[in-house]
Amino acid sequence: MTAEVVVTRQPPLRHRVPLGPRGPLGLLVDPMTWRAAPYLLISVAFGLAWFVILSVALPLSLLMIIIWVGLPLFVLTMLLWRGGAMLERRLLRLTLGVTIPDPYRPRPERGVARHLGWLFGDPATWKDLGYLLLLLPLGLVEFFVSMVLWACCVALMAQPVLVALGHTTVITDRLVVDNLIESLPWALGGVLLLAATLYIVRGMAWLHGTLAVALLGPGDEARVMHLRASRARGVDAAEAERRRIERDLHDGAQQRLLAVVLDLGRAQAKLDSHPEEARDLLAQAHAGTKAAITELRDLARGIYPAILTDRGLDAALSALAARAPVRVDVSVEIVDRPPAAVESIAYFIVAESLTNMAKHSVATEASVRVSRQDDRVVVEVRDNGIGGAEPRPGGGLAGLADRAATIDGALTVESPPGGPTLIRARLPYEW
Amino acid sequence: MRVVIAEDSVLLREGLIRLLADGGIDTVAATGDGPGLVAAVREHRPDLAVVDVRMPPSHTDEGLRAALEARALMPGLPVLVLSQYVEERYATELIGRGAAAVGYLLKERVADVAEFLDAVRRVAAGGTVIDPEVVVQLLSRRRHGEPLDSLTARESEVLGLMAEGRSNNAIAGRLRITDGAVEKHISGIFGKLGLDPAPDDHRRVLAVLAYLGRV
Numbered sequence: 031m032t033a034e035v036v037v038t039r040q041p042p043l044r045h046r047v048p049l050g051p052r053g054p055l056g057l058l059v060d061p062m063t064w065r066a067a068p069y070l071l072i073s074v075a076f077g078l079a080w081f082v083i084l085s086v087a088l089p090l091s092l093l094m095i096i097i098w099v100g101l102p103l104f105v106l107t108m109l110l111w112r113g114g115a116m117l118e119r120r121l122l123r124l125t126l127g128v129t130i131p132d133p134y135r136p137r138p139e140r141g142v143a144r145h146l147g148w149l150f151g152d153p154a155t156w157k158d159l160g161y162l163l164l165l166l167p168l169g170l171v172e173f174f175v176s177m178v179l180w181a182c183c184v185a186l187m188a189q190p191v192l193v194a195l196g197h198t199t200v201i202t203d204r205l206v207v208d209n210l211i212e213s214l215p216w217a218l219g220g221v222l223l224l225a226a227t228l229y230i231v232r233g234m235a236w237l238h239g240t241l242a243v244a245l246l247g248p249g250d251e252a253r254v255m256h257l258r259a260s261r262a263r264g265v266d267a268a269e270a271e272r273r274r275i276e277r278d279l280h281d282g283a284q285q286r287l288l289a290v291v292l293d294l295g296r297a298q299a300k301l302d303s304h305p306e307e308a309r310d311l312l313a314q315a316h317a318g319t320k321a322a323i324t325e326l327r328d329l330a331r332g333i334y335p336a337i338l339t340d341r342g343l344d345a346a347l348s349a350l351a352a353r354a355p356v357r358v359d360v361s362v363e364i365v366d367r368p369p370a371a372v373e374s375i376a377y378f379i380v381a382e383s384l385t386n387m388a389k390h391s392v393a394t395e396a397s398v399r400v401s402r403q404d405d406r407v408v409v410e411v412r413d414n415g416i417g418g419a420e421p422r423p424g425g426g427l428a429g430l431a432d433r434a435a436t437i438d439g440a441l442t443v444e445s446p447p448g449g450p451t452l453i454r455a456r457l458p459y460e461w
Numbered sequence: 462m463r464v465v466i467a468e469d470s471v472l473l474r475e476g477l478i479r480l481l482a483d484g485g486i487d488t489v490a491a492t493g494d495g496p497g498l499v500a501a502v503r504e505h506r507p508d509l510a511v512v513d514v515r516m517p518p519s520h521t522d523e524g525l526r527a528a529l530e531a532r533a534l535m536p537g538l539p540v541l542v543l544s545q546y547v548e549e550r551y552a553t554e555l556i557g558r559g560a561a562a563v564g565y566l567l568k569e570r571v572a573d574v575a576e577f578l579d580a581v582r583r584v585a586a587g588g589t590v591i592d593p594e595v596v597v598q599l600l601s602r603r604r605h606g607e608p609l610d611s612l613t614a615r616e617s618e619v620l621g622l623m624a625e626g627r628s629n630n631a632i633a634g635r636l637r638i639t640d641g642a643v644e645k646h647i648s649g650i651f652g653k654l655g656l657d658p659a660p661d662d663h664r665r666v667l668a669v670l671a672y673l674g675r676v
Contacts, residue, residue, distance in 0.1 A: 316572065323569045327546060337548045340521045345550040352549065352598040 054225040062127055063228055066235035069125035070176045073238070074169030080114060080162040108149055115158035118165075119246055128239040133248035153251065161245040168241070172234055179227040186220025189213035260435030267429045278329055286322035290315045338377050342367050346377055347398055354384050359397040368407055369461045375433050376400065376409045376457060379441065382426045383411040383453045391415025391451060402459065406439075409455040417449035430455070437461050462585055465507040466491040467498035467524060468543070469516045473568070477511065480571060484578040494518065495527030502531040502538065509585040513568070514544040514551070525551060537561070541584045543568045549598040552591060556670050564590035564626075589626040589666040596624040599673035608654050616653075619646040624669045 047055040057063050087107040094100030112134070119130045133154040138144040149155055190213045192199060199207040207213050297311035338346040344362040351358035367373065380398050387393050393415030401408050421427035421443055431441040439457035464486055468474040471493075478488045490501035494517050502510060510531055516523040528540045539562035542555065552565050564584040570592065571577045580590045600609075600621060612620065615636075622632045633643045651658050656668050 320569060320572050323572075327569075331546060336515070336521075336546055337550060341548075341550055345548065348550065349548050349598065 054228060057228040057232060058224075062235075063232060065125045065127065067176065067180075067231050069121070070172040070231060070234055070238070073165060074173040076118070077162075077166035077169035080111070081166040084111065084159070084163060105146070105149065108155060111162055112155060112158055114162055115246055118161070118242070122239065122242050122246075126235050126239045126242070128243055130243055130247045133246070133251075153249070157245045157249075161242065164241070164245070168238065172238065175234065176227075176231060179223070179230060183220055183224045183227055186216050186223060189216040189220070256435070257438065260432060263432035264436035267432045270429070275329070275333060282325045282329065283322045286318050286325065290318040290322065293318065332381075334374070335377065338373055339370070343373055343376060343400055346373075347380055347400070350377070350381055350384065351398060354396070355388050356393060357395045358384065359395075361397070361399045363399070363401040364407060365402075368457070368459050371437055372407060372439075372457050372459070372461050375437060375439065376407060376455065378433065379409055379430050379453070379455050380411055382430050386419060386426060387411075387413045387415060387451070390419065391417070391449070393449075393451075403456075405459050407457045407459055409457065411453045412450060414450050416447075417445040417451050418447045419443055419445035419451050419453075427453075462486045462509065462582075463489045463505065463507045464581075465489060465498065465501045465505060465510045466512075467493070467495070467501075467510065467516065467527065468513040469493040470513075473513075473571075477571065480574060480577070481581070483574070484581070486578075486581065495523045495530075498524070498527045499530050499534060502535055506535060507538075509539045509541060509581065511541045511543065511581070514542060522551070525555070539584045539587065540564070541566065541581060541590070543571075547592045547594045547598075549595050552595045552599075553670070556589070556591075556667065561589065562587045565595065566590060566592045567594060583626065588628075591625050591666070591670070593621070593625055596621050596673075599624065599670070611653050612650060616646050616650050619643065620650050620669065623647070623650075623665060624673060626666045 044051050044056040044060045047053075047059055049055045051060070084107070087103070087110070091100045091103035091107055094103060116132060119132065122128050122130060135148060135152050135154075138148050189199065189207055190210060193208065193210050193213045201207065207216060293311045293315040297308040297315065300308040300311070335346050335349070337349055343364070344360070347360045347362060351360045368376075384396065384398075387396055391413050393413035396411065396413035399408075399410045399412075401410075419427065421431055421441075427441075427443060434441045434455050434457060437458060438461075439455055441453070441455045443451070443453050445451040445453075462485075464481060466474060466477055466488055468477060468491070474491050474493070478491060481488055489505045489507055492498055492501055498510060498512060501507075510528060512524040512528045514522055514524040516527075525542060528542060532538050532540060541564035542551075543566055544551070545568055547565065547567050555563050555565055562584055564580055566577075566580060570580070584590050600617070609617075618636060619632060622635060627635065629640055629643045629647070633640045636643070648658065650656075654672055656672060
């Protein structure tokens with residue numbers, strides 16, 4: 031039943047080689063490995079640099095605090111190491127592929143004391159310092175382990191070539207490699223060591239990345255602040271929604287029913303004297319009641335579509351797409367049903383996006399895709415309209431972003447002038 | 462005709478009983494939930510069951526499931542399903558089980574008494590009745606470059622009425638054209654869509670719905 035949007039993309043090389051993404055061949059062709067390897071070799075240099083800078087600047091500024099110059103110097107050092115940590119985060123994203131947002135509290139507008147409080151009071155400042163000081167011992171271990179491993183790999187695998195060039199490798203007095211046959215087992219050992227090295231390199235990269243996330247990352251505090259802010263906006267959005275429902279009921283069904291009761295009253299009065307007019311009034315009341323029922327049904331569906339509870343996203347989104355003014359392809363590629371709150375938010379993101387599209391975009395077709403990426407449900411709504419959509423405070427898109435944020439999800443809108451528009455929400459699978 | 466009603470709203474249940482009685486149709490049992498419907502069907506073996514989709518205890522698709530259960534108990538039992546909302550997915554689920562004598566209508570269609578009684582009789586006689594809303598949903602799911610686009614406006618109208626389960630005669634009456642003209646349109650539609658002409662109304666509805674919904 032689902033309209034198909036088949037996105038065929040060739041999987042990356044590491045998925046196509048034998049032994050898959052986590053096998054040795056997979057690691058060998060994975061660009062992640064070759065971005066992490068040089069980082070593990072050079073991180074010791076950064077570690078050393080920061081150790082030297084900090085071990086000079088910190089005691090110096092602390093000592094000079096007695097003559098006041100120390101404080102500005104200390105603040106300067108602090109800004110320096112925060113800058114270093116920011117640099118490190120970007121470097122880590124390039125090399126180890128870990129994305130760590132800057133976790134700092136927002137800068138106060140004015141006041142020296144507030145700025146000092148902002149610097150000193152932010153736990154992120156001190157965690158940055160800890161990371162930069164740890165970088166030296168960590169870098170040393172990483173450097174030596176990977177240096178020795180890579181050197182051994184190269185030396186062993188190069189044996190046949192060296193022998194062919196007339197070179198002799200003396201390992202001990204008794205163990206000398208000087209002919210091709212003897213060199214082959216050494217080369218084979220080199221290949222096995224290379225496989226082990228790949229795993230060790232990725233393992234070290236993972237450990238380093240995890241440590242970096244713990245020390246350089248936002249931790250719980252930023253998440254709590256973000257959730258608190260989005261919960262507040264979520265509550266506001268819910269209030270606004272209730273006001274809208276009240277208004278719709280008041281302006282719509284309630285007025286219609288009033289008109290009906292009026293018609294019925296007049297019909298009753300005219301029943302004996304003017305039966306023809308009474309019949310017309312009855313017909314009018316009949317039509318009015320039907321219109322009121324339709325209006326109530328649409329309103330109820332807008333509050334919560336029953337089919338979403340009963341049959342899940344695929345059925346509900348298909349029904350939504352069928353009511354859209356242009357052709358909408360729907361593809362729901364998730365198997366397990368996410369929790370009701372997630373389904374509902376996903377549904378309303380699509381509903382609002384399609385409404386927006388119908389109102390503003392002049393699109394002739396659209397597509398809706400719901401897929402799973404790890405522990406997230408990804409909802410994408412595309413159209414081929416004129417673009418230029420952006421979330422405005424209090425607008426529909428901003429309301430959707432707030433709704434998504436209440437369950438720790440995120441909404442992005444890509445809509446350059448001239449189009450096309452892509453609205454993408456990433457929502458948690460578990461809630 | 463003897464009818465069993467399952468509808469949890471007392472107001473609507475009593476209204477339905479009176480409406481059917483006005484049309485000369487007896488209600489032998491009226492119940493407010495799914496298990497009640499199955500029990501009533503077992504006891505009375507009625508000519509038709511009128512069932513609300515959403516009923517206690519689950520308040521989801523209780524009625525739909527009870528209706529299917531009742532049909533398993535009494536194969537061929539005509540069932541008219543009423544719902545506050547119609548969704549194409551439910552319709553295809555109902556029809557998809559190979560159901561003759563099935564109706565699926567918006568609750569508010571009871572407001573047009575004559576039309577509603579006609580639907581009741583058609584379903585009881587083994588016909589299929591599909592709410593126009595469902596047909597609109599089905600027709601709107603067309604894609605570009607489909608044979609549906611090649612239908613004329615009149616043919617589209619006829620297709621919609623066929624999908625609702627109307628007979629040639631009813632279609633002719635509705636569109637104010639002759640039976641012969643309807644037949645001509647229908648053979649045109651079947652030709653364009655590549656469907657085999659079906660011998661009776663019921664099989665024809667299935668073919669059309671299957672084509673539209675790709676069930």
